[in-house]
Amino acid sequence: MTFIFLFLILAVIIGGFSVYAILTTKKAKANGYETWLMKFYAKDSVKTIISSVTAILLGLLVGCLFLIMFVGSEMSGRSISGFDLIDALQLIFFGGFNTGRNEFGSLIYGWNGVSLGNMLFRATPLILTGLSVGVAYKTGLFNIGAPGQYLMGTAAALIVSLTIPSDVIPPFIIWIIAFLSAIIAGALWASIVGLFKAFLNVNEVITCIMTNWIAAILVTSLFDKTTGPFNFLLDPSGDKNYKFVYKTAHNGVETIKLGLDKLFPGSQINAGIIVAILIAILMFIIINKTTFGYSLKSCGSNKHAAQYAGINSKLYITLSMAIAGGLAAAGAALYYLSGNTEFTWSTYQSLPAIGFNGIPVALLASCNPIGIIFSASFMAYLDISGLQIRNMTMYNEYISSIVSALIVYFSAFALIFKQILSGKIKLFRKKKEDISNAVDTRFKEEDYNVDKKEETDSKEVETTEEGGTE
Amino acid sequence: MAFFIQQTLVFMIPLMIVALAGTFSERSGVINLALEGIMIFGAFIGVLFIKIISDAGLGQDHAQLLLIIGILAAMIGGGIFSLLLAVSAINLKADQTIGGTALNLLAPALVMFLIIIITGSNTINTPASLDFMLYRGDFGIAEGKELNLFEQIFMNKVYLSNWYALGLYVILSVILYFTKFGLRLRSCGEHPQAADSVGINVNKMRYIGVTISGTLAGLGGFLFALTAAGGASTGDVAGMGFLALAVMIFGNWNPLTIAGAAFVFGACKCIASGYQYIDINGDGIYALANLGISKYVYMILPYAITLIILAFTSKNSHAPKAEGQPFDHGQR
Numbered sequence: 126m127t128f129i130f131l132f133l134i135l136a137v138i139i140g141g142f143s144v145y146a147i148l149t150t151k152k153a154k155a156n157g158y159e160t161w162l163m164k165f166y167a168k169d170s171v172k173t174i175i176s177s178v179t180a181i182l183l184g185l186l187v188g189c190l191f192l193i194m195f196v197g198s199e200m201s202g203r204s205i206s207g208f209d210l211i212d213a214l215q216l217i218f219f220g221g222f223n224t225g226r227n228e229f230g231s232l233i234y235g236w237n238g239v240s241l242g243n244m245l246f247r248a249t250p251l252i253l254t255g256l257s258v259g260v261a262y263k264t265g266l267f268n269i270g271a272p273g274q275y276l277m278g279t280a281a282a283l284i285v286s287l288t289i290p291s292d293v294i295p296p297f298i299i300w301i302i303a304f305l306s307a308i309i310a311g312a313l314w315a316s317i318v319g320l321f322k323a324f325l326n327v328n329e330v331i332t333c334i335m336t337n338w339i340a341a342i343l344v345t346s347l348f349d350k351t352t353g354p355f356n357f358l359l360d361p362s363g364d365k366n367y368k369f370v371y372k373t374a375h376n377g378v379e380t381i382k383l384g385l386d387k388l389f390p391g392s393q394i395n396a397g398i399i400v401a402i403l404i405a406i407l408m409f410i411i412i413n414k415t416t417f418g419y420s421l422k423s424c425g426s427n428k429h430a431a432q433y434a435g436i437n438s439k440l441y442i443t444l445s446m447a448i449a450g451g452l453a454a455a456g457a458a459l460y461y462l463s464g465n466t467e468f469t470w471s472t473y474q475s476l477p478a479i480g481f482n483g484i485p486v487a488l489l490a491s492c493n494p495i496g497i498i499f500s501a502s503f504m505a506y507l508d509i510s511g512l513q514i515r516n517m518t519m520y521n522e523y524i525s526s527i528v529s530a531l532i533v534y535f536s537a538f539a540l541i542f543k544q545i546l547s548g549k550i551k552l553f554r555k556k557k558e559d560i561s562n563a564v565d566t567r568f569k570e571e572d573y574n575v576d577k578k579e580e581t582d583s584k585e586v587e588t589t590e591e592g593g594t595e
Numbered sequence: 596m597a598f599f600i601q602q603t604l605v606f607m608i609p610l611m612i613v614a615l616a617g618t619f620s621e622r623s624g625v626i627n628l629a630l631e632g633i634m635i636f637g638a639f640i641g642v643l644f645i646k647i648i649s650d651a652g653l654g655q656d657h658a659q660l661l662l663i664i665g666i667l668a669a670m671i672g673g674g675i676f677s678l679l680l681a682v683s684a685i686n687l688k689a690d691q692t693i694g695g696t697a698l699n700l701l702a703p704a705l706v707m708f709l710i711i712i713i714t715g716s717n718t719i720n721t722p723a724s725l726d727f728m729l730y731r732g733d734f735g736i737a738e739g740k741e742l743n744l745f746e747q748i749f750m751n752k753v754y755l756s757n758w759y760a761l762g763l764y765v766i767l768s769v770i771l772y773f774t775k776f777g778l779r780l781r782s783c784g785e786h787p788q789a790a791d792s793v794g795i796n797v798n799k800m801r802y803i804g805v806t807i808s809g810t811l812a813g814l815g816g817f818l819f820a821l822t823a824a825g826g827a828s829t830g831d832v833a834g835m836g837f838l839a840l841a842v843m844i845f846g847n848w849n850p851l852t853i854a855g856a857a858f859v860f861g862a863c864k865c866i867a868s869g870y871q872y873i874d875i876n877g878d879g880i881y882a883l884a885n886l887g888i889s890k891y892v893y894m895i896l897p898y899a900i901t902l903i904i905l906a907f908t909s910k911n912s913h914a915p916k917a918e919g920q921p922f923d924h925g926q927r
Contacts, residue, residue: 191708195712198712205712267692269837321902321905321906325905325906325909325910326909326910326912327905327906327909327912328844328909328912328914330628330840330841330844331840331841331844331845331901331905332902332905334834334837334838334840334841335841335898335899335901335902336898336902337834338834338898339895339898339899342891342894342895342898343891343895345891346889346891349891352889473891473894474833476834484696485696485697485700488693488696520712521707521708521711521712523704523705523707523708523711524708526700526703526704526707526708527701527704527705527708529700529704530697530698530700530701530704530705531697531701533693533696533697533700534679534683534694534697534698534701536693537683537687537689537690537693537694537697538683538687538689539689540688540689540690541687541688541689
């Protein structure tokens with residue numbers, strides 16, 4: 126009930142606002158001045174945000190259609206019912222706020238510390254892999270090597286944080302050393318790609334793919350149960366059976382909570398999210414406000430022009446990849462240094478999904494570092510919603526992956542959206558009219574001329590009348 | 596030796612066919628990053644069709660006929676799925692890398708969503724009663740006869756689908772390089788405005804390029820599911836699509852060199868996965884296993900060798916000039 130009520134309030138607010146916007150704009154246009162809304166709308170960044178939000182809404186809408194399509198289909202003996210559909214439709218939007226069911230079996234909503242805290246915890250590495258892809262993209266490089274850099278960061282962080290004895294050096298210092306060494310490992314690993322691109326002109330996509338798999342195999346060989354040099358870091362206890370590396374809490378290294386666990390009780394959240402946000406802001410400043418960032422961007426938009434302007438493009442391409450690698454590895458460090466996450470060492474057959482998910486995060490935010498904070502949180506929120514859908518209904522959690530893929534698909538149309546928003550493309554002009562426009566325009570011109578004639582006629586009449594009264 | 600060649604072919608043929616898929620798309624001017632996604636989707640559709648038909652009680656005795664149906668279904672499925680890329684890249688002039696990435700995300704999600712709804716578990720399999728592999732008996736070779744090398748490779752434990760794919764590869768390569776249509780397609784990837792000025796419909800050509808790309812990638816995905824994954828579709832093709840992309844760049848967008856590149860990669864991959872069982876000259880000594888090198892070195896080999904060869908050959912790399920750029924009539 127509250128759910129429908131909320132929707133109604135939202136609809137009234139949006140409706141009221143749009144009526145207000147249309148009326149004021151009309152009045153302003155007629156009288157030749159600009160309202161604050163028009164000024165706001167004229168900004169390019171606003172249009173970018175609007176087109177991203179449109180992509181999100183379209184993705185959610187098509188995702189809902191998917192849910193509706195599969196009502197009634199049999200699944201392991203039980204068919205998906207209309208109730209499942211209603212619940213799933215709610216959860217896809219408000220899954221993070223679901224707190225279970227009441228005694229009548231309908232969903233109730235409220236502050237769900239576990240879901241929301243876990244959402245922020247999942248968003249932490251996503252922000253950084255998103256930044257990794259985004260920063261490289263600004264320099265004209267498509268970094269699909271984030272999974273490999275992420276793995277190298279993971280290995281470095283785990284090895285450093287678990288081997289330094291915590292009774293000699295305080296855990297907080299170990300945490301910082303591990304974090305930094307992860308960044309260095311990732312940066313060095315990614316600079317291979319950068320060097321290949323800068324000096325040998327090898328397409329970065331192919332080197333990224335190759336280094337991803339090499340990283341996966343290398344990391345596996347480091348922790349191999351029998352032959353790996355770091356196999357003493359594997360957890361031998363009962364059911365773990367050497368499948369995982371020790372949690373860093375084994376050595377007393379844990380990310381501080383800063384009281385966030387009070388706000389989100391029962392969740393995995395820690396101060397890592399704050400570090401991630403700070404790094405994002407730092408990247409925003411570096412890219413948009415410094416000469417260094419300007420050089421990076423200019424290498425991306427036109428390498429030759431940058432070279433001509435005295436920028437060492439080879440250096441900047443390598444540096445850009447190194448930064449991207451460092452960021453992805455920092456994400457890994459924040460995730461695994463939290464103290465309660467386990468790393469499956471046998472990873473040579475699969476790459477970490479968090480690395481690849483950096484790509485949609487960056488693309489949805491059109492590679493803006495501040496936007497990436499929000500898009501990463503949103504993607505993590507969708508994940509949580511998916512889990513809720515799996516737990517509460519007959520659908521499965523992959524619907525949220527479908528929705529996020531659709532959102533990325535629609536955000537590819539950002540350029541078109543923006544052109545429509547700024548009026549460069551008219552939505553309701555079909556191609557067929559273009560073909561027959563020779564005839565159409567003639568008619569229109571005639572119509573127009575007739576109108577004009579009538580106008581002039583009436584004016585003449587008016588003037589004569591006026592003359593008459595004189 | 597025969598084992599080595601057969602195992603190499605298991606990796607090589609899907610790689611080759613998917614790399615050719617990428618070539619068709621990129622030669623027409625559209626970057627197809629979605630190969631991985633299309634493979635996943637094609638594999639799913641192929642397996643699904645075989646499952647549906649055999650569950651309906653048809654074709655139990657005609658495994659080879661079912662195989663052809665599966666191939667066709669996978670190809671059509673891949674072609675339809677690739678239209679999503681074509682629409683975004685050609686009509687809507689969207690960023691092609693983003694469109695491709697979106698499809699790569701969409702395919703596994705969609706396939707897993709459907710698989711769980713259909714089967715209730717995480718995989719969908721071709722029925723265990725169906726065996727698509729052909730043995731020596733199927734070729735009329737008597738049991739107990741000593742097989743020569745040709746017979747070992749081509750007439751024992753083979754999937755006909757691999758040979759169909761190889762045939763298709765040859766035919767399409769000839770079409771791309773020795774026909775009027777192929778020349779037109781390639782011109783759209785090099786200089787679409789020039790192509791347009793002599794009356795070639797660039798958008799149509801690009802649609803054809805992307806669709807052929809989709810059908811081939813779908814086929815490649817199905818081959819992978821059938822041979823390497825043992826008839827299962829799990830929403831994953833082990834990064835094969837991205838590897839094929841690498842093979843395509845490595846092979847310089849040219850079918851002949853792609854075949855060579857795929858062979859090098861396939862051979863290394865085969866050594867990596869089965870170096871203990873490779874007996875090069877048939878004297879019963881497994882030389883590679885006796886060297887005492889860590890298995891991880893062998894596993895890194897295919898990727899490292901590709902990187903090294905690329906480092907030496909990349910100066911001659913010729914990507915299609917207009918790839919990734921939406922076609923605009925007004926430009927020159």
